[in-house]
Amino acid sequence: MSEPAPPRSHLARRRALVGAGFGVLLLAGVLVSAVVGQLAVSPAEVLGSLLRAIGITTPWAPQDPVVDAALWVVRFPRIVMAMGVGAALAAAGAVMQAIFGNPLAEPAVVGVSSGAALGAAIAIATGAAALGEGAVAIAAFLGGLLATFLVYMVSRADGRSEIVTLLLTGIAVNAFGGAGLAFVLFLASTASREQIVFWQLGSLSGSLWRESLLVVAVAVVGVVVATALGRRYDLLALGERNARHLGVDVERLRLGSIVLVAVLTAVAVAFVGIIAFVGLVVPHLVRMLVGPAHRALVPLSALGGAVLLVLADLLARTIAGGAELPIGMLTSLVGGPFFFALLWRQRRRSGGWA
């Protein structure tokens, strides 16, 4: 019974190990993604091209400008986008779970993503997108923010949200978002329509450098902020009252976090559409590996999210031969059953839908 508690260094080592593991996976994923595609590029050429970009000339650098273009115009921005979106969504999921006090909270499940998608669709259909590229992102952000607030207000009681209430609220918000999207589709011109359909399925194809760099920048800032708030998120797990007694300004933390979740989700959704379940699956797995402390959970989830989306996009590009699957469909195919298993386990444990 009184075996000694494992020393703290144990956990630190575990975290370092998981971080290193994700790092290796990410590197491998990036390399394979750069190599595989319609145009065959050798790993040596990828490396040579990368080295040449930072001013080191090697014999491996590709001679054919088409290869260079395929890497720098098509594949690299897409890979960077996958990393940024994965990190943003996974971090948003971890933060959302912290403020909802519920491991099943996730941007797409509770409707934040569809809120953001509706915002983006309205911007496209009304022609507001012509005002500038930022307009779609801002509209997505507003839609996401509105949806987050709505879900948060309705589903929480005493600092926790019951699973049933959370999911029912999610259903309602998703239904409204979906109907709104359908309505906008109905009204929109054919060109806008195609753009909007893309939001519903989610795809990383056609990513541009300036978009993917923006996503990565927002993701990095968001992850840094969320990690800095990590200790406070830990305290929230004790319930709102206890957190307050421990000196946490719960109201401010909540409001700030809602905005953070909306920003992280919206920046991802604005450029690649709805990619569901990343924010659910990744933090859950990371929590199983390194425990629930948020100062480790948030950054490792972000890294894990980057890994997951790079690999998922690789799969989406290659699994069906020449055709390309929408990545959002792919993550839902995998994430749906995962979510179901989680729900089933939780239900068995608590003996009901509480």
Added chain:
Amino acid sequence: MSPAERLDADPVAGPASEPAVLRARDAGLELGGRTVLDGVDLEIRAGEVLAIVGPNGAGKSSLLAMLSGERAPSRGAVELDGRPLASFSPVELAQRRAMLTQDNALSFPFRVREVIEMGRSPWQRAPERERDEGAMISAAARADVTHLLHRRFTELSGGERARVSLARVLAQDTPVVILDEPTAALDLRHQEDVLRVARALAAIGGAVVVVLHDLSLAGSVADRVALLAAGRLLAVGAPREVLTAESVGAVYRIEVDVIEHRGRLLVVPADPRARPE
């Protein structure tokens, strides 16, 4: 200090020479248009244990909420160290008073060690953070949870959770400690442990406020007892003066016997078999 010694010390006012740390002045509280507390004048002094007792719905939890700063009084004032509670920042307040609530739920499976360490968070940016490890270990020992440190909080029994929460509150290491029914989920030995911990806190100069349902426990742990009924303080004073068969009988509407046994005050319901009905 044993209860017997303590009872001999200063029966009426407790350590009256000590200054009041926490003070409610003619404080009242309204919730949803209903007056739940009215005209409460109460002082809690350094070095004493004050027990708040009263029947269900008397306003004990509301009083704790007001004393802890969770709810601002609708009338009157609550002061900590002579300053209104509202003038404290959340962290400042957390460095001055700790509160054990009855909420022992935890959203994620943290280890017991991590949960107790959460009690140190108010000191995160203060020089006292150097004592984090020592405070955590000492708190775990006092709440008898050292053997649970590596376990997951969510796997513990109700009583174990309650003790870990107590350890978390102790690790916060504050001069004012407020305990809301700390013995509710505990077995006999651990109930006594909690009372001893409360006494020990007072012995080193802490001010302890504790809500207890068990009047015998209240009588044996407290320097002073505050009897609350229908939102008003009926009596505040030494346990022997406040917990009489008449006052308890009137407030709880049940016939009780108050017995003194080995220096301990026991409040027990009168034998139902002795009465018809």
